[in-house]
Amino acid sequence: MRLARLLGALESGLVERRRVVRLVLLAALASEHTLLIGPPGTAKSELAGRLHLAFRGARYFERLLTRFTVPEELFGPLSISALEQDRYERQTAGFLPEASIAFIDEVFKANSAILNALLTLLNERLFDNGAGRQRCPLISLIGAANEVPQDEVAEAFFDRFLVRIPVGPVSDAGFRMLLDLGQPEALAGIDALDESECQVITAAARSVRLPDAVAALLAELRAHLAEEKAYVSDRRWVKIVWLFKVAAATESRDHVRLWDLWLLPWCAAPDVEGQARISDWLVARLGVRDALSPPRLTRVVEAFEAQLEVERNANDLDYDESGRLRFAAADAAQDLAEKIGDAKGGAQAMRMTYTRRRRYGARHIGARVVQIDALIARIAQYVEELAAQRAELADYASASLWLDEEFAVRAQGNLARTADVLETLRQRALQARAGFASLPRLAEDPGTAPAPIEHEAMAD
Numbered sequence: 001m002r003l004a005r006l007l008g009a010l011e012s013g014l015v016e017r018r019r020v021v022r023l024v025l026l027a028a029l030a031s032e033h034t035l036l037i038g039p040p041g042t043a044k045s046e047l048a049g050r051l052h053l054a055f056r057g058a059r060y061f062e063r064l065l066t067r068f069t070v071p072e073e074l075f076g077p078l079s080i081s082a083l084e085q086d087r088y089e090r091q092t093a094g095f096l097p098e099a100s101i102a103f104i105d106e107v108f109k110a111n112s113a114i115l116n117a118l119l120t121l122l123n124e125r126l127f128d129n130g131a132g133r134q135r136c137p138l139i140s141l142i143g144a145a146n147e148v149p150q151d152e153v154a155e156a157f158f159d160r161f162l163v164r165i166p167v168g169p170v171s172d173a174g175f176r177m178l179l180d181l182g183q184p185e186a187l188a189g190i191d192a193l194d195e196s197e198c199q200v201i202t203a204a205a206r207s208v209r210l211p212d213a214v215a216a217l218l219a220e221l222r223a224h225l226a227e228e229k230a231y232v233s234d235r236r237w238v239k240i241v242w243l244f245k246v247a248a249a250t251e252s253r254d255h256v257r258l259w260d261l262w263l264l265p266w267c268a269a270p271d272v273e274g275q276a277r278i279s280d281w282l283v284a285r286l287g288v289r290d291a292l293s294p295p296r297l298t299r300v301v302e303a304f305e306a307q308l309e310v311e312r313n314a315n316d317l318d319y320d321e322s323g324r325l326r327f328a329a330a331d332a333a334q335d336l337a338e339k340i341g342d343a344k345g346g347a348q349a350m351r352m353t354y355t356r357r358r359r360y361g362a363r364h365i366g367a368r369v370v371q372i373d374a375l376i377a378r379i380a381q382y383v384e385e386l387a388a389q390r391a392e393l394a395d396y397a398s399a400s401l402w403l404d405e406e407f408a409v410r411a412q413g414n415l416a417r418t419a420d421v422l423e424t425l426r427q428r429a430l431q432a433r434a435g436f437a438s439l440p441r442l443a444e445d446p447g448t449a450p451a452p453i454e455h456e457a458m459a460d
Contacts, residue, residue: 002191003250003401009190010050013181016174017043019404020165023266024051026402027163028101028140029201030246032239033122035107035143035158038167047167048103048142055139056192061099065110074104074114075127082130089130097127100139107143108154115157122160139198148270158270162239166272204249210241210256217261217285224281225268232268240267247402258286259396262407283410287389294421297379301428304372307453308435311368314358359440367449368436372429379426386422390415 011021020036024047027034036044045062052060063074072078076095078088092098110118121127122141127134148158170178218237225232243263244256261282265275288294390412397408 006054006191006193007401010054014043014046015178015181016170017047017167019406020047020167021050022402022404023163023165023263024048024140024142025054026243026247026250026263028054029198029250030162030205030239030243031139031202032162032243033141033143033160034163034165035145035148035161036165036167037145037148039146039169042167042169044142044144044167045103045105048101048144051140051142052101053190054192055100055198056194058100058139058192059098059137061094061096061102062105063096063103064105065107065114067109067111069110069114071114071117074110075117075129087130092127092129092134096138097121097129097134097136100137102138102141103144104141105144106146108145108149108157115154119157119160122157159233159236162236162243163266164270164275165266166275201246201249205242205245208245208248208254208256210244214244214256214258214261217258220285221264221268221278221281225278228277230269230274236267240264243267250401251399257392257396259393259400259403259411261286262404262411263402279407279410283407283414286411287386287393287415288418294418294425297382297422297425300375301425301432303453304375304432305428307368308432311358311360311439312435316356316358357440359442361442361446361448363446363449365436365439365441368439369433371452372433372436376426376429376433379422379429383419383422383426386415386419390419 007022007025010025011018014021024034028051036047038044048062049060052058063069072090074096076090076092076097079091082089090097096102104118108115117128121136121138125136125138127136143161148154218241222232222237240263241256244260247260247263248254248256264282265278269275269278393408393411393415397403
């Protein structure tokens with residue numbers, strides 16, 4: 001409840017910034033940094049300015065960089081008294097090395113010397129000040145940029161931001177609400193977190209478990225990204241899991257849940273296109289076990305339907321004990337009439353080509369019914385799993401502080417569509433079962449049991 005009230009206060013007076021506010025605060029609670037990517041005038045600096053209000057006593061630092069920015073503007077001026085003693089030190093009071101929350105606008109416009117100094121500060125919370133290293137109290141740095149450059153130094157700096165969030169103008173639907181806001185008012189009365197509360201969250205996160213099922217899905221995504229030539233460093237994967245654990249700890253959970261993976265697009269992809277691809281992959285995979293996924297089950301059902309068609313259309317020649325073709329059956333008359341032709345104006349010898357539908361013994365038909373009953377049971381099992389996943393997502397969404405509403409709607413929609421597909425497959429399987437059960441039967445011969453219908457999709 002405490003964090004929920006805090007989030008509500010931070011979001012007040014902002015339009016369509018719920019996701020950004022929550023991701024920025026969650027990253028800060030995990031002692032990670034956030035990069036906001038988008039055009040000017042989209043409340044990026046406002047978001048950073050509000051973040052420092054969430055931490056009691058936090059010192060705030062803000063700076064806009066240009067290609068002419070010098071280190072003194074970020075790290076403080078040189079100390080004259082230290083120079084008199086032949087020491088090269090900076091007076092850092094009031095500058096970035098002593099800030100708790102910082103906002104650096106146009107962060108990639110700094111020169112390489114500044115970016116290299118920032119690398120150490122962001123990753124290790126250390127600042128090289130003269131001959132010594134100064135420990136920095138930085139909780140989180142918010143960077144902002146219109147776009148991300150592609151040079152080597154900038155890429156290394158870019159990787160220090162665990163969370164990357166595109167921030168665009170408000171939508172057409174939210175535009176009128178934006179106009180009604182007027183001038184933003186200063187936030188007051190925020191119940192900020194103190195240092196001890198942050199330490200409690202960190203300690204709880206260290207005890208959060210990562211279940212094998214979640215780890216397996218992360219490994220699957222890692223392989224998927226590797227196939228697409230999208231590189232995610234080992235360091236980033238470790239930090240991503242830590243973010244999951246902090247999210248779980250803030251919700252009083254002792255384990256990461258499958259749906260925490262909704263955070264992945266903002267951590268594992270560098271741009272909007274990559275984030276969209278990961279989001280689509282997650283929507284399709286979360287709650288849908290691959291071995292029982294609709295495409296695989298569809299192939300299995302199709303294999304049974306194809307086999308039924310083969311067995312329905314199979315023919316047998318009918319011979320008597322002496323090996324001569326038999327014409328005793330009354331239903332042969334129609335077939336004979338169709339196969340007797342007139343030629344050269346007179347009688348022609350009949351070609352003995354009469355066939356009849358193949359008949360099957362009870363053992364064959366029983367085996368087929370047992371086989372398809374096993375498939376129907378598999379579908380029923382998956383229906384139960386899917387219902388449980390839908391219920392779990394609904395429970396997660398109702399209790400989560402962080403879940404993006406848009407992702408939740410998409411995920412529930414995919415699970416609902418999957419449930420509809422499963423019901424269609426179940427009906428098709430039941431129809432195939434009825435078809436096998438009604439195959440023409442031998443009067444006495446029990447027949448032989450057929451080999452199981454094989455299909456690669458049934459291997460699991």
